Amino acid sequence: MSLFGKVKNTIGLLKSVDLEALNKLSQKVDLSKVMSAVGNLDDRQLQGLMKMLNSQAKKGQHKLPPIDGDFYNLAQKLTPEEREIQMKMRNFMEDEVKPIANDFWNRAEFPHEIIPKFAELNLAGIAYKGYGCPGQSFLLEGILAMELARVDVSISTFFGVHSGLAMGSIYLCGSEEQKQEWLPKMQKFEKIGAFGLTEPEVGSGAAGGLGTSCKKVGDEWILNGEKKWIGNATFSDITIIWARDEDSGSVKGFIVRKENPGFHAEKMKDKMALRTVQNALITLTDCRVPESDRLQNANSFKDTAKVLQMTRASVAWQAVGCARGAYEAALKYTKKREQFGRPIASFQLIQNHLVEMISNLTAMQTLCFRLSEMQDGGQLTDEHASLAKVFCSMRTRDVVSRAREVMGGNGILLEYDVARFVADAEAIYSYEGTKEINSLIVGRAITGYSAFVS
Incomplete structure (x- = not known):
């Protein structure tokens, strides 16, 4: 030329x-x-x-696809109202919680200033009927648990303990008077709840081995014992305490107020996961609780199990949220991070990790979606909830591990968000029933044989 x-x-x-x-x-x-x-x-x-x-x-x-962990577009199955509520929670978490999440997690402190803002959402006790509660579906409750954990598993745990375990205990096991007294206030976050079942020496064996005792003396109950890992309990107004009756041997539930004589909550320190959650070691020393604060419809551990079954589906959704948050953070990172003159998202090995992540995440989401549909249809059983908890908590571990891997050394820094998900996934793996206990529940259902130690 x-x-x-x-x-x-x-x-x-x-x-x-x-x-x-x-x-x-x-x-x-x-x-x-x-x-x-x-x-x-x-x-x-x-x-x-x-x-x-x-x-x-x-x-x-070149226009890149959006960063979205809902690969099978399950959001399309929600009604317009449900989708609006989902996005309201997502926007709240993105705007109010995400900017402060790493700081409070690192300091192991709780951002109390967000509680009034939670109240404005009007979403506590979302699946309960009456008492000021929204009366929506358990499916939507699960979706919200995912949205909370997608940004911060600690805040999701705070919400789940208050709205699920504490409010749920009163909703399922309380008298009408107790429901009227507590649920409207808790729905508005005017009163904060906690749930005390696990003990220093009793976790998986709570059904038959509770060490905390209760004894009726006149019109009062005297509680003695310890509870461990009790989320929200350092600042909660009430804690649902489960104890074994010294006379009958049956398990009973109590609404224990923070000012009750003999109740003491001490913050647990040095956790590597859910650091924002204020877990407490509770000591009950001749703690006096009036008969009016005994959960009137909690008379055996089967009643306790009803609460756990109802909330276990939300924990599975929480695992989905943790995995989704890690996946979306990793995907965003790989599109921006360049090596050898190209975004690392264009490399084959990185894409393989991303595909493994979205595969696990999609399987988890579809499983939980069907689980919640069964819960709304009154078909949920212990084994259904346990299978979701087993599978989702295991797969979440894999997703967060791969998310950390594609980010290289930056994956262990809080500023890139994934490190927090990696740590918090370990807590999800253990609470609300370990992998082993939930596996035995499913195993008993599919074989007809109980492998539990008797």
């Missing part, structure tokens, strides 16, 4: 360039030298230059 032809082609290319952009370019480089250098290129070099320029132009025009 002649020099005239080369310059003509170059001029044609420059004509397509925005004049303002060209002016900015002239401030950075000597365009006359650039023109001179182009004139000295041979045909092969010029073709390479044109190829590179065309490639850069196409790269700028």
